[in-house]
Amino acid sequence: MSLMREIPWESCLLEPRRDPKLERRFRRATGRPIGPIIYYSGTSWLDDTTLLFNIDVSKQVSIDSELVGLIAMIVSQDNSCRFCFAETRALLRILGMPERRIAQLEHDLLSEEFDDRERAALEFSRRFSRSNPPPDKRDFDALRTAGYDELQIIEIASIASILVFFNRVTTIFALPPYAFEKLPDRWYVRLFRPLIAYAVSRTGNTAQIDPLRPNERKGIFSEIVLGLDGLPFARSLRKTLDGMWASNVLTRRAKALVMAVVARALGCALAGKEANELLLAEGLRSDEIEEVLTHLASPALTAREQQIVAFARETVWYEPARIQQLGRHAMQGLSREEFVELVAVASIANMTCRLGILAGAA
């Protein structure tokens, strides 16, 4: 039994909502059941993002799907995300990875089960997700020495960043991991495993290099998006950032505050500079912005913004049970839609700022 199952996990913060149209759309695009999105669906850009990132995780340009699964496991384990860990573990088992190899990954990343190339990618992914301290030039050099080219390095970082996003969304909402934890041992899954594996693998796992179009080269945090150019994920992130910014559930000022606080916590100068400009455009003065970012409070903020800022900092490094309790507390002053968007924006901020640090290091 995986020790991940012993991580304290609160009851789910949200009630599931069925949306047959979204379910059909999801199944058509990924070949899989809709999964966790039923708990937080309803925010249009977040529904799209979940779908796009699911596709990006399952179709790669330059790395193989087994490595993607390993990255997903190692990042989810590092973030103590029981949900994503159980989901990835189940998928790898269904796809035929031996239990011994999965257990090895859980117990010891540095085990001889992994060759130098795999180990370099996994260490990099974990360092990227952890960002304590953030990856630097030496981490890139280690990947180059292990034989990865620039596109493969960006793709490894992209996969890790998608997991940074999903880990936060599923952990903060405390989505129930129990079904996935038991799934690989169900008799019908064991019996039909080859068929299920065939069906899943039929969705294909290769994508083509696809540069951003001129109109996709602009927009908020475009420097970070341009660093991913060539990967379909760059387009997904562009759409996500545009959708998030256009949404009117939370104010733009609140969203920029979340980005600025996460950038300050992680020390991402690139995202911090842009978030600062967004806040200026939203009516905060420079001294007020500095006050907020230095003390996480200012008379210039509304009570709700104060609450949002305090919550945003907690999403950078956390323990699951504590962030879930803080999430439950943050929910009290917000509607369901606002809370869902707050968690989503904070998760996107964590992903984008980590990619921003990487862009600086590269």
Added chain:
Amino acid sequence: MDSSAIRIAIELGIAALAVVLGLLLRHRRREAGRLRQRLESATGKLQNLQLAFSRFAPDEIIERVIADGPGEIGEKKEVTALFADLMGFTALSERIEPNVLIRVLNGYFDRMSEAISQHRGYVSTFIGDGILALFGALTPNPWQGDDAVHAALAMREALAVYNRELAERGIPELSIGIGLSRGMGIAGLVGSQNLKEFTFVGGTVNIAARVQDLTRQHDADIIVTAALKETLDPRFALRALPDTQVKGVAEPLSLYAVDGFADVAVAGD
């Protein structure tokens, strides 16, 4: 012996051999199963140990220890140190039974540790009845100064509640002095070959301890240095104390007593 008897004997021999081999195989399988179980249990224990360790040192340090052993591991960091000590504890220890004293002390440590961790601090060590807590040591924390002083205020509040509980049990109340300082130093594994701990060494910790010593002299339970005060939220109510010379520091220190915190006035929603 006719040929059919020989054939039966051979068949019986083969059957017996098959049974023996089957039993041997079953025994080997069981043995392998037991070994696998023991290995899984040992790995599980190791993983538990690693999880437990992560509460005492940054993940990065733990991994380096696992990979290379507890060698010379250290890094330069900016940290805020909080040093808390019980006042008059020696006198108290002479007035109450040892087992009651230990219960009182453990209750105190529990409450103080909770107040510290609620504000993202990490208890580095208990020194007798003293506590050394660090902010910004495990993960980078640009808000470490505010967090540390909020933790000190939470400790003051938690102790007041605890003192009411002690009074109900007829136990004399406790009082603390807390010193806080911020600065650069080295975070790493420190100790002998046999015993090492993750802690922070440098002037910052020494100054926090010296400042804590001054709480009685200045009749203030929480004192911060000027270096820390510069980074604090202006809503902390601070009171300037006379500059004081402390051992090991060339210049007299500018110090401030922390009286409280005024919650922020907010703009209308």
